[in-house]
Amino acid sequence: MEHLIDALEAALEQKNWYAALTMALSLPDICGKLEGEAPQTSRARYVRWCEKYLQPKYTAPADWDEIPHVFLSGSDCYALRCALLHEGSAEIIEQSARDALDSFEFTVTDGVDWNIHMNQTDLRLQLSIDVFCDDLAAGAERWLEDMEPNAEVQARMSRMMRITNIGPRRSAD
Structure with missing residues (x-):
C-alpha cells in the first residue's frame, strides 16, 4: 500500500495533477477492498472509508x-471518483451516488503561499488539488496504522500488484 502512496506523492512533486488525482481517488477503493468486508459493494466500502478517513476533515464544526x-460527503467523493475515472469529468449531477454537490473545480496555486480549498458556491466545491490529494494520502496512512494488527489485511496487502524494474530505463530519444 505504501508504494501507491509513494506514487501519489511523486505525482504531486512532479505536478502531474491528473495522475495524482486519479491515484488519490483510487486509494479508498483499494483500502476498502483490502479490508475484505464482504458482501459490501465497492460503493458501500468507498463511502464508509471516506466517512471515516476523509469526511471529518471536510466538515465544518457546528455553531451552538x-x-x-x-x-x-463520502457519497459525493465516490460520485467524483466515478465521474473522473469513468468519464473524465468533474460533474457529478448524473451520478447515482451523488449526495449534495453537482460538481467540483480543482485549483493549482503555483508560486503563492495560499490556496483555494473547500470553497463552496451553491452546489460546486472548489478544492486545491494538492491539498485534497494530500488529505486522501493522509487518510490512507491512518488506515494503514489502523490495519497494522489485522493479519488478514496484511496478507492481502502482501499480494498487491507491484511493478518490478528489471533493467535500465529507456531514454526518450
Missing part, C-alpha cells in the same frame, strides 16, 4: 445552534 456543514 446549527448542524455541522459537510463540504464533502
